Amino acid sequence: MPAASSASSASSGSSSPLAGAWLRGIAVNPSAGPGVQLRLLRSAVRAAWEPLCEHGDLPQAVVEAVLAHPSPQVRGAFARNHRADPAHRGRLADDPDALVRARLAGGPRPRSDRVVPLPDDALMTLLTAEDGPGDDPLVTADEIRQELAFSGQIPPSFPHRMTGHHRSELRAYAAGYWQWLTPAERETLRADPDPAVREAARRRIRDEDPEAMRADLPDQDCLPRRTLLYSCAVSAAVAEACLTAGRDLTALAHNRYTPAFAVQRLARHPDPEVRALVAARADLGPGLLAALAEDPDERVRLRARTHPLPRTWAQRDALDRVIGRGAGQIGALARSFGEPDPGWYADCAASGDPQLRRAAASWPDLPADAAARLAADPDPDVRHLLACNHPAAPPELLLEAFLALPRQRAHLRTLPRLPRTGLRHLLGHADAEVRALAAGDPTLEELPLTLLDDPDAAVRRAAAANPRLPGDLLARLLEDPATAEDAAANAALTDARLHALLDRAGAGVRFRTA
Template sequence: MPSSSSGSAGSSGSSSTLAEAWLRGIAVNPSAGPGVQLRLLRSAVRAAWEPLCEHGDLPQAVVEAVLAHPSPQVRGAFARNHRADPVHRGRLAHDPDALVRARLAGGPRPRSDRVVPLPDDALVTLLTAEDRPGHDPLVTADEIRQELAFSGQIPPSFPHRMTGHDRSELRAYAAGYWHWLTPAERETLRADPDPAVREAARLRRRDEDPEAMQADLPDQDCLPRRTLLYSCAVSAAVAEACLAAGRDLTSLAHNRYTPAFAVQRLARHPDPEVRVHVAARADLGPGLLAALAEDPDERVRLRARTHPLPRTWAQRDALDRVIGCGADQIGVVARSFGEPDPGWYADCAASGDPLLRRAAASRPDLPADAAERLAADPDPDVRHLLACNHPAAPPELLLEAFLALPRQRAHLRTLPRLPRTGLRHLLGHADAEVRALAAGDPTLEEPPVRLLDDPDAAVRRAAAANPRLPGDLLARLLEDPATAEEAAANAALTDTRLHALLDRAGVPEGAAAG
């Protein structure tokens, strides 16, 4: 390591702006060792903390330093690190700073519909936390719970485990997932010794009891009304009133509890959007399904013909996630609390209908032989959904998807199987995001010097970080404030050179900065 007697950024003539640029670049340099990363945590330049802690693939020693760091900014950035082990991130559930806990509850960045769940102990801590009496936090415990609920970090199995938890508030929490609980689990909650749990179970009666739902149904148009009519038990009186008024008909057509007489009438409604929802239902008889398969509207016919009988509601919901949109709009398909049997997905993978194969391609646990077939599927949406969702999607397919799906590139860049080499043929691509990917290829025969003048800033940054750049050119880029950050991220820089830059920036080797 270079001597700490090396001049600081100021004494060596380097500006504060240049020093900060180096620190931000070093923070994301893939060749930076633990010693370099630990020194960054000691820097008073906070701009380097977030890229290091939120985006870095950190070794254990650095993780421990981050978790023990006095600054909530450091710990909060790590709470969002998608590369970090959820067990390590989960330790922040006990963090004294509410904003750090809120960042943990909000989930990793970039956002994704498929996130590795937090451990149960972290979830329990966040779900049962209470605000300190007399303390007015910037983020309340309830707000943190709301963040967690929509983060994708709660696995579908968690509510089932909570039905038998020692803490009554977690058993009451499990009642909120009433629709997905087994009959035995529901009965256990109804007979719970704690009155608050029994009350939580009683309030969910409207999921099954049409009269209870009718009593709770607001008359005005609002989200609670739409939610009840979309997913809870529907009485004949409520269905008749909706039909007579022409209100909430798509919700009624979707709802699995809608009475049969109402379904029959909705199937003949003039609005094709209503009929599409009817055509997707799992409780249709052969006659009604056959009639919808001959509907004058193409979307209705497609929905009726795609999914043969017998059907389940979970299968209906799985198809809802992939029908009507292309792979670029769908991308990563989130886990559901009620998934079809894995065998159904395997059957879909072998189907002659591309819409069923798209459903199969969205499953990350699809068997390897089925995934291999879908990787060569003639339907591009099938292939690209597999690329976004299956961990065994081949690298060449990931690159194909990267080129075809602009909206999904942020997610695809997080996947280690996305090719980062062999990209010379893409250096002149019309799309700047594609050129930027190619500009970072460390195996290029010639360094991407011309891309240092590319009109797109992201391409210029990627070119400056390419380890194929000549050493003298890299040295010049490090001294130019316009390119110093990207040059400091260049993997060709050894730990010795990175430490030298830290010396020049005045970064100490002592205790962490607060």
């Protein structure tokens, strides 16, 4: 741990309204060294704790101090840091504070569908935790597991690895992913020596038993009913009852287990949403698919014509994520269980159908040569999906997507390949978010002085943080409460100047990092 030096702060505290602004700005200053960051972290002034720990790109010495910090506010903020190595965040899986564990389970901020999974040991700790006598009753272990399940931090490969784990509760957890397990893995769980694991496997086998589903199906409209009809085996009697009553038809049209006679009738249903779901199915014969390809509704025709036979259900699901929607709606997609074969994505990338190319562009493991072709695709949604999802998307494409997709900017700003320089041509852009990006460009030939008075606060903040501002102007901005926080985040400030600001803010003693 760093040792305290003999230098102390110029004051024991500051009542200046500028003090909190300086601390918050220094916390996100990209040039702040570990000595500055440790001083913020060990200060009794809490204004900088969350911005430093939740948004900062922290060196190892600071990470260790954060993980050992006595305040759950500090540890909980770091648990949501999207810049942090998941292996470091994962060390909080057994944190004594339930809210810290819940924040870890909930995933990084800003929330994105493209999340790096947590390490297996962290996942296992969260999934097997039990409530203790001193735990927060408002944040239970089950609630934390639910947060984790929807966070995107569990990789599709994880349940496969758990089928042979020595802990029976993890083998039972793996049984919950029955549909995606291999036949050998299923058989292993069926014959598991632990009765709880065998029961978990039996329940999932029951999902494939139409009569068992019929017995379990609630009559009232509710989530359990929709879930069963959406994904579990459907008996002829249940299908007929739904068709006669005209209820749950979209669930039946989607369900891969719906009987063939019901599929035939759903294909003629007056609701085009139902027919479009039928047109996407992987079990259609050529005749029914050809009829749907001539449907009077464009959505139905699109779904039928886009995906030739033969099809798989995994391919259907992958296309469901992109078809009929633009890149602005789709953005970054999480890896899902039961992904299609990589060769299918490669074929989609070479397809003449833009909907299939959009599916390929959303797959982050697409080979580099195919990704390079899609980066120059004539369809803008293909290009922009590649920008949001593929790690090799060229920087100029990320900037193009940033300009075109306002809803995806929070995600695109997290990508290191998004250009932060060469943006002079965007200083006068009509969109304030674009002006703000350009205002921070450290290579501007002309300083963005006019943007310091921009009508948009985010643009003014970005201009105040531009490292090319002259020293005298930066000093004035530091003394103005309206710009002090962003001026303190200016990368032109040296560690010496940052320490001087911390002295004035009463942030406590300095620390050596040697």
